[in-house]
Amino acid sequence: MWKRYLGVFILLLLTFTKYATAQETTIDKGKKYILGGIEVTGVKSFNKQTVITYTGLRNGQEITVPGEQISKVISKLWGLNLFSDINIYKTKVEGNKIFLELNVTELPTLSDVKVTGIKKKKVEDIVKDADLKKGKKVTEGFIANTKNYLLNKYKKEGYYNTKVNINTIPDTTETNAVRMVVAIDRGEKVKVKDIVFEGNEKLSDNKLKKAMKNTKEKFFGRFWKKSKFIPEDFKTDLTSIVDKYKENGYRDARITSDSIIFNDDNTLDINIKLQEGERYYFGDIDFVGNTAYSDEFLGRILGLKKGDVYNGVLFDKRIADNTKPDGRDITNQYQNNGYLFSQINPVEVSAKNDTIDFEIRIIEGKLAYFENVTVSGNDKTNDHVIYRQLRTKPGQLYSKDNVVRTIRELGQLGYFDPESINPQIKDANPEAGTVGIDYGVVEKGSSQIELQGGYGGGGFIGTLGLSFNNFSIRNILNGEAYKPVPMGDGQRLSLRLQASRYFQTYSFSFMEPWLGGRKPVQFSTSISRTLQFRYNPRTGDADKDARFVITGATVGLAKRLQWPDDYFQLSHALSFQHYNLQNYYTSLFTFGNGYSNNLAYTIALSRNNTSVNPIFPMAGSEWNISLKLSPPYSLFNNIDYANLGDDPEYQTINAQNEVVPDQAKIDQEKYKWLEFYKVKFSGNWYTNLVAKLVLKTGVEFGFLGAYNDDRGVIPFERFFLGGDGLGNYTLDGRENIALRGYPNQSLSGQDGSTVYNKFSLELRYPITLKPTASIYGLTFVEGGSAYDNFNTYNPFNLKRSAGVGVRIFMPAFGLLGIDFGYGFDPIPGEIEPSGWQTHFIIGQQF
Template identity: 85%
Template sequence: MEKQANNLTKNIMLKRYLGILLLLLIFTKYASAQDTTFDKGEEYILGGIDVTGVETYNDQSVISYTGWRIGQKITVPGEQISDVISKLWGLNLFSDINIYKTKIEGDKIFLEISVVELPVLADVKVTGIKERKIDDLIEEADLKKGKKVTEGFLANTKSYLTNKYKKEGFLNTKVNINTIKSDTVETSNEVKMVVAIDRGEKVKVGNIEFHGNEMLSDRKLRKSMKNTKQKVFGRFWKKSKFIPEDFEADLTSVIDTYKENGYRDARIITDTVVRQNEKTIDIDITLQEGDKYYFGEIDFVGNTAYSDQQLGRILGLKKGDVYNGVLFDKRIEDNTKPDGNTIANLYQNNGYLFSQINPVEVSAKNDTIDFEVRIVEGKLAYFQEVSVSGNERTNDHVIYRELRTRPGQLYSKENVVRTIRELGQLGFFDPETINPEIKDANPEAGTVGINYALTEKGSSQIELQGGYGGGGFIGTVGLSFNNFSIKNIFNGEEYKPVPMGDGQRLSLRLQASRFFQTYSFSFVEPWLGGKKPVQFSTSISRTLQFRYNPRTGDADKDQRFVITGATVGLAKRLRWPDDHFQLSHALSYQHYDLQNYNTSLFTFGNGYSHNFAYTIQLSRNNTYVNPIFPMGGSEWNISLKLSPPYSLFNNIDYGNLENDPEFQMINSQNQVVPDQPKIDQEKYKLQEFYKVKFSGNWYTNIVAKLVLKTGIEFGFLGAYNDERGVIPFERFFLGGDGLGNYTLDGRDNISLRGYPNQSLSGIDGSTVYNKFSLELRYPITLKPTASIYGLTFVEGGSAYDTFNQYNPFNLKRSAGLGVRIFMPAFGLLGIDFGYGFDPIPGEVEPSGWQTHFIIGQQF
């Protein structure tokens, strides 16, 4: 039995072995019969190439990229085949590549390159976010039509979108991407992408707990974490969302806080994020504080240009001071403040571009640390080439005259920073993207080049302004060309659509309501003669004011008040006290013509008045680069406008005019009485006055891009001759949005939000006023297409008829919030909601909420 079993087993094994051999023989025979195989290592002459599978490319393009040509020798199979396949894969255009032998004729071989093209993106659909954000998201993620849809592309897109929302605090974000065949195909490989985004809830920080801290309190350490905040009721200005990158930066800030207080060796042992639920996490941070240290000797090594005493004064630290590593580093070099008072800037501002300053800890004994500040001054650097790029409309000379860096000058970082400011203040370029590119720096030769890369933006504006005041709705239409070229005004080829590029300003303006019309024209040349920054300006205007007809409710054009005026001015940039100052002079003339225009303001209804005036103004503006949203600096001006003192030489006794027969009349009772309209006509036919105004704004960067604007204004209108009195022209009207600044009687409309327009001055206006304001601003975007920022404000002001009544602290107060949008084509647009806490004159209730629409004006 055992022998039979062994024989049976052997027979079975033999049959299986023979079966396997038979299968191998059949497979080999089948394989050798297929056209897809090549005789090993045979050399052929390439007789022809066919390409199959391409849809968006032509066959010849693929063949050309292989490098093969008909008639060349080719070994099949061989390295030439594998090299071509590698080349084609490298194009990232195909998802499959094969090379087949189609036939052999003698020593010629014919090949087929079969490819499958990668899918092409035809359309993108995004779900899970607001529709208005979809276009921006598609642009950010680079989901352009025609993009090749590879596995890597899909993975990178998913990763980008997931990380994008995690950075915004949505740690539970899930992104799902599917591709489907396009139903409106141009080619068979076009696909649609469907991106489904589920951001989930924002993850908030519940508690931040510190362990191991004995010298610094939990409260102080939490405060040092600028971006990661635990939930606190009522704190709306900083949300408690958790963003991993911000958290890592805040951990560094915690250590910096220790270094600022002498604890050089402080370190974080562990930081643990504990998820409480889908919406909340807690953070535990364990610290090792180490010992407290003090500064020992601080020696300067290698300095020849500046003495130890000079460098020591800038450093501001001495032996025995508590160690502050953060302050020490910032006094050496502070990259957050390009114009900071640092040792690095001292060298950089005086030609030492190639200087190197390295603080080195040389000794740490007990609790005292000694330092050496090692300085390699290098060779003085001079500008060899200074260029600009990116200006397509603005002529080079307009830019070059603003540059503070010139070929042959000693390098100065301060002058580079100032140049960036001056170019930004022109208003022709995007101030956020001005980039000074250092090039061809040669430490051996002591030379350096610099190119200012600019991005032009629209500088001309269509002005559309609206508001209520002066008895009704006031509308303004204007054209402002802020980069005009008057020399090309007769050159038809330069109209694109108007001559541009020379930095001049030309404005045409029409302002009107039912009761007045104003036409004005102005022109400004900022560099008269092109040699020095002497600004020439001129303007002409005409205003028609009509009386209200109570019967018809419309304007009575038989009762009118016409003003015709012209102004010529010169302004010069000063060099002392510094070149941020400007002194300007202006001569102006207005002719007032009253026809049957009787009001309480003008006691003579028929007559005329002349206003010859000279204005001198001193101003200073050193605000930072962006004039729309300054991050720092200040701007202020003080002006004096005055007429000639006619009373000194015309020998008229204005106090006794009523007794002069020439200025008397017989009334209905046959009595001799003063002819008041005639007296006023005499008083005001030549306006005699002086007018003092001051305004100032200071911009303080609080944190990040949060800016505090502090403003002060004051104005006073006075008379040389008390008997002649203060003129009824040139007065101040306080309250509202400040719009309606038409030229009627030379008035100044002063904004004070939260109150109706001009409601805080009497019907005849005020002769003195003051205003104080605080405004917090934060930008939403500062792109050249549109700059948008939000604001909150508190302000107060007061206006009085005489200086004897003036009390600068008896203010009408208000507070509110608003938003501003600056678009190059339309200027500044905005809306404010202001609450007036005090009643307007004549009422007992607070003014309450007022809405102010702002078009073409800033507060």
């Protein structure tokens, strides 16, 4: 930049008299003049008067030529980054008046970009990330920055020999514009052929190579971690090698040199020289300055004692584990109990022979209390919905654990992008012992349109639903609140229509998570009606005169518990269904005209401590155990179900004119009021293996039983195993249990099963977790079994499957996905394995 100003200054000295007459060949140095006029030349796209106005010069103004004012004008114009050259000339002098010419050369603007050498679908990302937008001023620096960005981008992907050539071509269709052509030649990926260590005797080559998480040797069959070479990752791996030594007691280990040798076959070799040093052991570990906790208590958290092999990495993590915000370490112990301003400093005080003594010096500071707690970024969700979820309240003792828990619960509301919740500590005052915190949130769409499809029960099943997950029922009569519906109070309202050729189902549900607004007591209610027609599986025809009408309603209450911890929830529900059969003869019942009533109470205990994102949990677990039961009518109705056929009221005369039990009447009496109990358990555990690779482990079990063996197990409420878990085309209480790799409901009999279990393992990895769409891929293995009664139940005689799939969650449509599963076992009645099955997942999550 200084060269530019020096050039301008010299140019002023040499050419200031460019247009002067013979009588006006000199100007007194630093003489004051009155500006008589200024002319702008060289502009193409700018208004001349605009340029003059920006200089700040005006006719009649007193200026010194040459002087500081002229220099400031030039600096100001350079600062606009709009010109490639700026010159000021004197055109004439009349007495004490001076006339100037401002000559500028405009920078061209970018009108179009063409990128070659990469796939078309990647061009848009390049243009966006490199900021190659139309109207951008094209400077040498801009071109150089674009080139460096592309070189670094592809270097990070392993294209170490990438070449980028950028040319600009004048665009004659626009004023002072250029087209840019970006030619990219990525070349071949540079892969690591050999990693050679020198000087390592204590740790083997294999152990050190395993410590290098990002830089791997090339060999046939490696697919889980590519062997591309990325310099930044390699530097990280060098640190990991030293850490590996520290974990094994070699505190003084260091890398003396590392070199890279490029081979002719587009690979490279890495040579790493090491100095291992001697192995060390922990000596005395003393705590200094601690008054809140005893040495013994802090020692248990540290978990290291005199004589243990020195492990510097573990030692640092036990002091403060930066990889786990809720880790069990000494720093968190203090911060979870109000000591925000505490400082934990481990100091090596002695190293004698092979033993190292430490002092852990603690400055506890004052206890910190929350003074201000605020939330920002919520435009739709009302403040009270957020504040009732906060576990950090003004006047409350600071707790890092409560901050982490608040982030989790805000993320699981479903109204905000869980990856963007950002708590900011502010106004921290160590002397006063006060602190403020602001939870920054980014809202996302919480309402959904459910479009679900699948095959089941002999035909295509379609579902249309509207789900408003942040509804405001108190504003339902407020016309101004409809944007497009009243939102912001955290209630859930759902309307659903499900239909096929053989049935129609209508349902409505409402849920208030904070009944009364003071405590997390969840109230829910739902009503539904379904009309099901009998169909012929051979012809596929539906008989509209043979129908099964089901009307139901449910009311539920759920409360968050405080014991054993407040991740537990206890829920209660009272449900009633009325089943009305009209000329509906199937294998389920011996009667086709009649009715049944199902009055049941359900109690469930659940626990959910999964991590922030409910779409892609990376840690924690969720499980639920429930008991659904009806009143034991047979205990007090004085009906002898074992000998009911002996009662003349339940007898009929057959074709041979014999008196026989009327099974239709008997079953009508048995099922007038359904009597049963149903036990279910489901659990999922999420384990973060490495980076964002997550293992989901799942277990399910269900059992349907009867109080009275003479009444038997009811034909309702049964389990149907196999397929994608869709096909819930009846509301007779049946449950469709997914087991991929098999056709829907194919692993249970026609009447369903009374007992089942299922085990699954699923590896998940996210492609993107952005608010607009969360996408992750998965692989799975699972197995399950279903039986007609408990006597034949064998939990380990499983129908097994494995496969791959992908899930896409969009706020407006919910979860979408597809799975390709291979069933290793034959379905009942077949000989060959089930083989490959494709499952489309819409509006459902495994």
